[in-house]
Amino acid sequence: MNIKLTRRKFLHSASVAAASVPLARLARAENGLVKKPVTAPGSYAGTETRYGGVCEMCFWRCQLVGKVRNGRLIKLEGNPKSIENGKSICARGNAGIQLLYDPDRLKYPLKNVGERGAPKWKRISWEEALDETASRLKEIQKKYGPHAVALFPHGASAFYPLQYFEFTGTPNISEASFYQCRGVRDMAYMSTFGFAPGENVDMANAKAILLVGTHLGENVHVSHLKQYLKGLENGAKLIVLDPRFSAAASKAHIWVAIKPGTDTAFLQAVMKRLIDTGKYDKEFVAKSCLGFEELKESLAEATPEWAAKTCDVPKEQILQVADLLGANLPNVSIHPGRHTTWYGNDFQRLRAQACLTAILGAYGVPGGLIQPKGVKLGKASWGHGVFAEDCDLSTFWPFHPPGTPTEAIRETTLTGKPYPIKAWIAWGQNPIQTLPNQPETIAALKKVDFVMVTDIMPMDITMYADILLPGKSYLERYDYVKTGMQWNPADKPQQFVTARMPLVEPMFERRDSVWIVNELAKRMGYGDKIPVASIEEHVEIRLEPAGLSIAKLKEMEGIFIKEGTSPYAEAGQRAFEFSTDSEKVELYSEQIDDNEFSPVPTYIPTGEVPAGYARLVYGRSPVHSFSRTQNNTWLHHEMPENPVWLNDSVAAKQGLKDGDRVMLINQDGVKSRNSTILKVTPGIRADTVYLAHGYGAMNPELTVGKGQGIDDQGLITKFGIDPETGATGMRTNFVKVVKA
Amino acid sequence: MVETLSTSVQSEIIRFLARSLEYPQSTWLNHHYLDGLSSLLTELGYQNDLTEILALPADSAEALENLQIEYTRLFINGIPATVAPPYGSIYHHGEGMLNGRSTEKTLEYYHSHGFDLADPSDLADYLPLELEFLALLLAENKEAEAREFYQEYLGPWFGAFRQRVREGSRVPFYRILIELIDFFTKEEDEYEH
Structure with missing residues (x-):
C-alpha cells in the first residue's frame, strides 16, 4: 500500500471532514481510557507490598510477598514472616514475574480449527468454549459411560477438577506426581510405617544422612535445603549413592558410585551388616516393629561380597556405610527420595529404605523420620464418585497410589479394551513430557473423540487440544491453603497456616479452576451439586476451623503462626503405634504377602546395559x-x-x-x-x-x-x-x- | 479553524482505526464499518486492494471466522509463534515481556495527562489504547503533546510491530490497517513547519 498524499493535505480536504463523521460513529462507544486528576510525572510513589503469595514455580510452595507498583508486579521476595523459607526464594521463585508476563502465555479460550498436533487456533468466547466442552463430554458420558473420560491433572489448581470428574464417575484419573514421581515412595512407606513420608527427615539435626540418588542442590526446595545445609554445618556425615558425582556427592563423606538399578542390593547388604554386628536399635525393633526375624532371614544371602559384585562398588565401602550409620543411630536421616519411579521394581527398594530407617530406630528422634503436625483445616468437596462395576483399571495393582496408573489409561484408550476411553482432559499436566513412549501418547490423543486442555502456557500437550482454556497463574489466584511447622524441628515448636492469595489482578480472560469447573458442571447437569460457589469460598471453608478467614490472614501479612508441638517423641520413648494393620512398623508385611508380592524387601534386577550403550x-x-x-x-x-x-x-x-x-x-x-x-x-x-x-x-x-x-x-x-x-x-x- | 478541524478529523480517524484492531466480531465488523473503511481508502486515492478488503463480506460467517483465525495467529497465540503481539513492551528496548517497564511508563504518561485505564487490568501499551490516547489528545487539540507521545511512546515500537505484520499477515486487511495507522500517526516533515 502506497499513499501518495501527505496527511496534512489529506486532512485539509473538506470531503474528508465529511467522510470522517460516519467514522466517528464506527469507533468504539465505550472508552478504554477515562479522565482522572493529573498525577505529576516521574513519581513512582506507592510501591505496595502485597502478602499472601504462595509460590508454585515448583511444588514446595514457599511463602512470598509481591512488590506491586501501578498494578504491575515488579519483584517477588520470601515472606519475612515465613517459618519455612523465610526471606529466601530460589531462582525459579524470582522468575515467577517472567511467567506472569510471558507474552507466549494463553490469554483467551482457543478452539483448534486445524488438526490435533498441528493446531490452528481461533479465539472463542468462554460461553462457546464451555458450551462445546460440556456438550462433547456429556455426549461421550452418555454413549460410553462416565469412565470414558480420562483426566490428567497436576498441581493445586487441578484439585477441584480432579474431585469433580471423579464425582461424575470416572476412575481414570492419573497424576504424574504419583505415577511418574513419588507415588511409589508413598505407598512403600504406607505399607511399612503406615504414613506417606514426604521428605520429612530431620536432616538439620542428623548425625548421618543417606541420600539414595537424591541430588539436593540440583533439586532445590528452599526449606529442604536449609535443613540439609544446617545438618552438614552441624557436622552430619553425608553418604550419597549416585552413579554420578552430583552436587550432593561433591559434599559427601562417602560417595558410592553405585551401578544404576542395584540400590536395593546395597541397602540389603547394609541392613545385614547392621544386624550381624548388632548395630541396630534393638529396643525400637522389639517394641515397635513386626517381622524382624523374617527380615533377618531374608538377608542371609546379602553378603558384602554379593552386594559389592552386584552394585559394582568396593566391599569395604558397603561396610563403611553400614558402620557409619550404625555408629550414629538413631539420629540418622535415610532420605525417602522424591522422584522414585526408576526401574519398575521401585516399591521393593523404597520398602528397603523404610526398613533400614526402622532398624536404625530413626523415627521420631532428632535426625530421624518425623511427622510434622500442622493446623486442622476444613474441607469442601464434590464427594466420592460411584464407578460402574468393573471399570476401575487400577485394581490390578493392589498398592497403587490414588487414581489409575497412566499406562493403563493409555493402553485402554488405544485398544478400547476392556472399554472405550473417548475423551482426554489435561489440567496443568503435560503428558507428552511426563509419560514414556511419546508416539503412543500421541496416538491416544489422536484417537479419542475430544481433547480439552487447561493450562497457563502453551505446552507440548496443548498442541493436541480441541478446546484450550487459559488458567490464572499462581500469582493471580486464590487456591492453596498450606499448613506446617518451622523448618528446623529442633527450634521452638510452631505451626503456621497460609493461603495462596493473588498478588495482582489477572489479565485477559484467564480464569480459575473452580469457576471453570462450576460452569462446566452447570452445563453437564450437576449444577445442583456444586459444593462451593467460588474459589474464595473454598479457601474460607478451609481456613474456618483454624479461626481464620481471608481478611484475617491479610491482616496477618499472609501467615498465621501459633505455638506448635514438637515432632520428636519424648526422650526414651521407643514404643509407638502406627497406622498399619498390625499398628507396628511392618518389616515383613502380611498384606503384601497376601497379594503375592515379596513381603520383605527384595532385590529384583533390572535389564543390563547392552554393549556399546x-x-x-x-x-x-x-x-x-x-x-x-x-x-x-x-x-x-x-x-x-x-x-x-x-x-x-x-x-x-x-x-x-x-x-x-x-x-x-x-x-x-x-x-x-x-x-x-x-x-x-x-x-x-x-x-x-x-x-x-x-x-x-x-x-x-x-x-x-x-x-x-x-x-x-x-x-x-x-x-x-x-x-x-x-x-x-x-x-x-x-x-x-x-x-x- | 482549519487546523482545529484537521486535528479533530485525524482524531476521529485514529479512533476508527483503534476499533479496527480489536478482535473481529460481527457486532462491529459489519457493512457500516466496511463502508466507512472503503470511503476512507477511496478518499486516500487508494484503489489496489479495495476489492480484496470489501470481499470480506460482513454477512459471511466463514469470512469472519477466517479473519478471527488470522487475528488469533497474528496477535494472540499463533503457530509457530504469535506474529506481532500488539503490546509496546514486547518491542521496547528488548524487554520481550508483557507489562514491562515501558508499559508502566506509558501508564504514568496517561496519568500525567489526566487519564487512566478504565479497566486496571488492561495494559497501557496495548496498541488500540495508545491510539485512543493519541486521539484524545488530538481531540483536545493538543498537537504538541500528541507529537511527544508519538515520539517517546508509540513511535519507538510501532515500526517493529508494523514490520512484523507486513511480513507475517496472510490477509491484506491487517497489512492495510497497519499502513493506515502509520499514515495517520507518524510524524511528517510538513508537520514541523
Missing part, C-alpha cells in the same frame, strides 16, 4: 521445574540447554570432546529431536549417561524453550511398570552419544 539417567536442574519453566526467559538464560554427562574414558574412546554438539540414539534406534552440548567428566560411571529432564519442547509456540536441549522423555521408549503400584519406571533405556 550406556543407561540413560535423568534428574533435575536447580533453575527449572521440569518442562513447566522451559519458556521462562530468565531461567532459560541461566541454563539454556541440558548438557549430556559422559564418562571421560568413554568419550576418549569415541573421540568425543567436552563442548561437542551431540545427539542421543536409544536402543530402539530413536534419535533425540535436538542436539545439546557434551560434558566430559570422570564424575560419572562409564555405563551411565545423564541429563536434566524438562528440555527440548516440541511446541513452536514456546518461542524461548522450543527445541532447546534434549527431551529425555523422547528417548524413553521402553519402560517398566512397578507390579505393586503401577508406577512407571523410566531409567530403563540405553543410549549412544553421537556427534550432531
Whole structure:
C-alpha cells in the first residue's frame, strides 16, 4: 500500500471532514481510557507490598510477598514472616514475574480449527468454549459411560477438577506426581510405617544422612535445603549413592558410585551388616516393629561380597556405610527420595529404605523420620464418585497410589479394551513430557473423540487440544491453603497456616479452576451439586476451623503462626503405634504377602546395559521445574540447554570432546529431536549417561524453550511398570552419544 | 479553524482505526464499518486492494471466522509463534515481556495527562489504547503533546510491530490497517513547519 498524499493535505480536504463523521460513529462507544486528576510525572510513589503469595514455580510452595507498583508486579521476595523459607526464594521463585508476563502465555479460550498436533487456533468466547466442552463430554458420558473420560491433572489448581470428574464417575484419573514421581515412595512407606513420608527427615539435626540418588542442590526446595545445609554445618556425615558425582556427592563423606538399578542390593547388604554386628536399635525393633526375624532371614544371602559384585562398588565401602550409620543411630536421616519411579521394581527398594530407617530406630528422634503436625483445616468437596462395576483399571495393582496408573489409561484408550476411553482432559499436566513412549501418547490423543486442555502456557500437550482454556497463574489466584511447622524441628515448636492469595489482578480472560469447573458442571447437569460457589469460598471453608478467614490472614501479612508441638517423641520413648494393620512398623508385611508380592524387601534386577550403550539417567536442574519453566526467559538464560554427562574414558574412546554438539540414539534406534552440548567428566560411571529432564519442547509456540536441549522423555521408549503400584519406571533405556 | 478541524478529523480517524484492531466480531465488523473503511481508502486515492478488503463480506460467517483465525495467529497465540503481539513492551528496548517497564511508563504518561485505564487490568501499551490516547489528545487539540507521545511512546515500537505484520499477515486487511495507522500517526516533515 502506497499513499501518495501527505496527511496534512489529506486532512485539509473538506470531503474528508465529511467522510470522517460516519467514522466517528464506527469507533468504539465505550472508552478504554477515562479522565482522572493529573498525577505529576516521574513519581513512582506507592510501591505496595502485597502478602499472601504462595509460590508454585515448583511444588514446595514457599511463602512470598509481591512488590506491586501501578498494578504491575515488579519483584517477588520470601515472606519475612515465613517459618519455612523465610526471606529466601530460589531462582525459579524470582522468575515467577517472567511467567506472569510471558507474552507466549494463553490469554483467551482457543478452539483448534486445524488438526490435533498441528493446531490452528481461533479465539472463542468462554460461553462457546464451555458450551462445546460440556456438550462433547456429556455426549461421550452418555454413549460410553462416565469412565470414558480420562483426566490428567497436576498441581493445586487441578484439585477441584480432579474431585469433580471423579464425582461424575470416572476412575481414570492419573497424576504424574504419583505415577511418574513419588507415588511409589508413598505407598512403600504406607505399607511399612503406615504414613506417606514426604521428605520429612530431620536432616538439620542428623548425625548421618543417606541420600539414595537424591541430588539436593540440583533439586532445590528452599526449606529442604536449609535443613540439609544446617545438618552438614552441624557436622552430619553425608553418604550419597549416585552413579554420578552430583552436587550432593561433591559434599559427601562417602560417595558410592553405585551401578544404576542395584540400590536395593546395597541397602540389603547394609541392613545385614547392621544386624550381624548388632548395630541396630534393638529396643525400637522389639517394641515397635513386626517381622524382624523374617527380615533377618531374608538377608542371609546379602553378603558384602554379593552386594559389592552386584552394585559394582568396593566391599569395604558397603561396610563403611553400614558402620557409619550404625555408629550414629538413631539420629540418622535415610532420605525417602522424591522422584522414585526408576526401574519398575521401585516399591521393593523404597520398602528397603523404610526398613533400614526402622532398624536404625530413626523415627521420631532428632535426625530421624518425623511427622510434622500442622493446623486442622476444613474441607469442601464434590464427594466420592460411584464407578460402574468393573471399570476401575487400577485394581490390578493392589498398592497403587490414588487414581489409575497412566499406562493403563493409555493402553485402554488405544485398544478400547476392556472399554472405550473417548475423551482426554489435561489440567496443568503435560503428558507428552511426563509419560514414556511419546508416539503412543500421541496416538491416544489422536484417537479419542475430544481433547480439552487447561493450562497457563502453551505446552507440548496443548498442541493436541480441541478446546484450550487459559488458567490464572499462581500469582493471580486464590487456591492453596498450606499448613506446617518451622523448618528446623529442633527450634521452638510452631505451626503456621497460609493461603495462596493473588498478588495482582489477572489479565485477559484467564480464569480459575473452580469457576471453570462450576460452569462446566452447570452445563453437564450437576449444577445442583456444586459444593462451593467460588474459589474464595473454598479457601474460607478451609481456613474456618483454624479461626481464620481471608481478611484475617491479610491482616496477618499472609501467615498465621501459633505455638506448635514438637515432632520428636519424648526422650526414651521407643514404643509407638502406627497406622498399619498390625499398628507396628511392618518389616515383613502380611498384606503384601497376601497379594503375592515379596513381603520383605527384595532385590529384583533390572535389564543390563547392552554393549556399546550406556543407561540413560535423568534428574533435575536447580533453575527449572521440569518442562513447566522451559519458556521462562530468565531461567532459560541461566541454563539454556541440558548438557549430556559422559564418562571421560568413554568419550576418549569415541573421540568425543567436552563442548561437542551431540545427539542421543536409544536402543530402539530413536534419535533425540535436538542436539545439546557434551560434558566430559570422570564424575560419572562409564555405563551411565545423564541429563536434566524438562528440555527440548516440541511446541513452536514456546518461542524461548522450543527445541532447546534434549527431551529425555523422547528417548524413553521402553519402560517398566512397578507390579505393586503401577508406577512407571523410566531409567530403563540405553543410549549412544553421537556427534550432531 | 482549519487546523482545529484537521486535528479533530485525524482524531476521529485514529479512533476508527483503534476499533479496527480489536478482535473481529460481527457486532462491529459489519457493512457500516466496511463502508466507512472503503470511503476512507477511496478518499486516500487508494484503489489496489479495495476489492480484496470489501470481499470480506460482513454477512459471511466463514469470512469472519477466517479473519478471527488470522487475528488469533497474528496477535494472540499463533503457530509457530504469535506474529506481532500488539503490546509496546514486547518491542521496547528488548524487554520481550508483557507489562514491562515501558508499559508502566506509558501508564504514568496517561496519568500525567489526566487519564487512566478504565479497566486496571488492561495494559497501557496495548496498541488500540495508545491510539485512543493519541486521539484524545488530538481531540483536545493538543498537537504538541500528541507529537511527544508519538515520539517517546508509540513511535519507538510501532515500526517493529508494523514490520512484523507486513511480513507475517496472510490477509491484506491487517497489512492495510497497519499502513493506515502509520499514515495517520507518524510524524511528517510538513508537520514541523
